[in-house]
Amino acid sequence: MSDLTIHGAFNTRTSRVIWMALELGLDFEHNNFHYSTGGTQTPEFLAINPNGTLPAIQDGDLCLFESLAINLYLANKHGGELAPKDAAELGLAMQWSFWAATEVETAALDALKHRLLLPEDERDEAAVAAAAEKLAKPLAVLDGALADREYLVGDRFTVADLNTAAVAGWAKFARLDLSAWPNLTAWLDRCLGRPLFKKARGG
Numbered sequence: 081m082s083d084l085t086i087h088g089a090f091n092t093r094t095s096r097v098i099w100m101a102l103e104l105g106l107d108f109e110h111n112n113f114h115y116s117t118g119g120t121q122t123p124e125f126l127a128i129n130p131n132g133t134l135p136a137i138q139d140g141d142l143c144l145f146e147s148l149a150i151n152l153y154l155a156n157k158h159g160g161e162l163a164p165k166d167a168a169e170l171g172l173a174m175q176w177s178f179w180a181a182t183e184v185e186t187a188a189l190d191a192l193k194h195r196l197l198l199p200e201d202e203r204d205e206a207a208v209a210a211a212a213e214k215l216a217k218p219l220a221v222l223d224g225a226l227a228d229r230e231y232l233v234g235d236r237f238t239v240a241d242l243n244t245a246a247v248a249g250w251a252k253f254a255r256l257d258l259s260a261w262p263n264l265t266a267w268l269d270r271c272l273g274r275p276l277f278k279k280a281r282g283g
């Protein structure tokens with residue numbers, strides 16, 4: 081039995097953590113359940129993640145929540161090509177991860193909700209347009225950072241790309257027009273085209 085358990089359904093932010101675990105080649109248990117079952121509000125689960133949200137992991141005695149932090153932890157613990165090699169790479173990986181969570185995620189999720197997740201009669205194209213407007217500045221920043229490089233940190237796919245693409249990918253899945261940012265779209269295709277990304281979302 082593996083020491084690592086990943087809690088959460090594929091169609092939640094848990095897929096980010098599963099993607100990371102798969103890329104690292106880790107052995108793990110998957111407690112595959114959706115929050116809509118009420119399973120995140122039980123005393124047992126709240127002892128693991130008091131926020132009552134997915135994902136969460138248990139790694140031996142350690143309980144962790146926050147998908148992008150979990151991924152930074154797993155990369156740091158297991159090393160290899162996906163992990164930051166030194167303090168500068170760690171700084172950059174944290175920078176892009178925190179940036180994705182604070183500058184991109186809310187607006188990208190709004191777009192995704194109003195294009196895909198909400199029942200059709202609750203979707204609002206005005207909300208999509210507002211989200212697209214909010215995203216224009218951060219997506220231009222990401223496009224600029226990728227102007228002369230294939231990946232965000234070093235010359236290889238790392239946790240920085242995985243975390244940032246997992247968040248920015250919502251803009252693509254919301255079918256926003258990203259054509260103004262060709263470096264960004266090529267990089268997103270590179271990251272999200274990885275076979276283990278598809279597997280992490282339940283195939």
Ligand SMILES: N[C@@H](CCC(=O)N[C@@H](CS)C(=O)NCC(=O)O)C(=O)O
Nearest residue numbers: 092093115132133134135146147148
């Ligand atoms: N910032 C957290 C967000 C966690 C989160 O909101 N997860 C959603 C699923 S994707 C959830 O569990 N929602 C249920 C709820 O808020 O009750 C992370 O990245 O892990």
